[in-house]
Amino acid sequence: MKLFTAGASPFGRKVKLALHVLSRMDQVEVIATDTSKPDSENRKQNPLGKIPTLLVDGKAIYDSRVILDHLDNTAGGGKLFPVSGQERDDVLIAAALADGMMDAGILIVYENRMRPEGMQVESIIEYQRGKLERSLKAIEASSVTYENGAMPNAAEIGLACAIDYMDFRELADWRALAPCLEGFMTAFAASVPGYHETLPEGIAAAPWR
Secondary structure: OEEEEOOOOHHHHHHHHHHHHOOOHHHOEEEEOOOOOOOOHHHHHOOOOOOOEEEEOOEEEOOHHHHHHHHHHHOOOOOOOOOOHHHHHHHHHHHHHHHHHHHHHHHHHHHHHHOOOOOOOHHHHHHHHHHHHHHHHHHHHOOOOOOOOOOOOHHHHHHHHHHHHHHHHOOOOHHHHOOHHHHHHHHHHHHOOOOOOOOOOOOOOOOOO
């Protein structure tokens, strides 16, 4: 398998964490990818040009949630996603929330990075930051904890990646809005294989990192 991604991508990290959890990281060649390059191999495999893309036996699989579903199915199912019922719905909804937080964070970064200096649209940044703040308040209201040891589900993997990405890009004061997440991150980092190995280079120190 080949995984096209970039070191800072929270979605790519989500896939790498899933591979570690399922003991399949050693089966994958990670290919550093610049999404801005028009002639990249990733664009040839994925017409959207986005990352991550997983190439399996010549077939390109994307986006990250589809990749995690594929990895779960090929591992026998029921590991990253519950097989059925309300529990499956709950994990899918929580996974969608984590993905939305990462999306919002990336859009803030793009607004600051892609526009010329002084031409950033503050209303766009605040619109995306509002998604992060509302999501964090909802997470705090649900008193999220981590108790799954070395086998997190897809939503928990996504949430850990979203929190670390917010720290990495300094996007939101999540500790003030959702203090329960400090306990979540401490337990997750102590239990989940690949957590430390997949941290983005240069992320700020924290007690669990």
